[in-house]
Amino acid sequence: MTKINVLYTSTEGNTQSFVEKLQVVAEKNGDILEARMIGDETEYANETEPYVAVVPTYLTGGTGIGPEVTEIFTSALGDYLSFGRNNQYLKGIIGSGNRNFNVQFNLTALRYADKFNVPMLFAFELRGSIFDAEKAYNLIKPLFGE
Known part of the structure; x- marks a missing residue:
């Protein structure tokens, strides 16, 4: 049995x-997925175990690819990942968005992966499907050992 830690934000x-859905897939495979939502009211803590972060894309301004674009609603997670040495335990990013926004799809997750120097592991649209959750699970499980 593998324990998988996930930090996420959801607006x-x-x-x-x-x-x-990821939790259901993990349980089906005999693993435990512990998920914690990080928001504006979350008190900062020092992470002590590996985790992946799941981040949606909410942007305002510009075309989405220039410097004038600003991420909104996800800054609490970004600040939490930056707190103390939390980014040292971050193993990768899973992102979401709406494909209707073209180049802005998944942009927040791509920026987080770049900022924290971790892999962008998987991207899904909106709520994702159980198939998406299975693919993501198969990508993140090896990061947590056997």
Whole structure:
């Protein structure tokens, strides 16, 4: 049995829905997926175990690819990942977004992966499907050993 740790933020419930699918897939495979939502009210803590982060894309301004774009609603997670040495335990990023936004799809996750120098592991649209959750699970499980 493998324990998989996930930190995420969810504004409209899409990311939370995907994380719940990930939990179902992990349980089906005999593993435990512990997920914690990070938001504006979350008190900072020092992480002590490896984890992956799941982040939606909410942007404002510009075309989405220039410097004038600003991430909104996800800054609490970004600040938490930056706190203390938390980024040393971050193993990778899973991102979401809406493909209707073209180049902005998954942009927040790509930026987090670059900022924290970790791999961008997987991207899904909106709430994702159980198939997406299975693919993501198969990518993240090896990061947590056997």
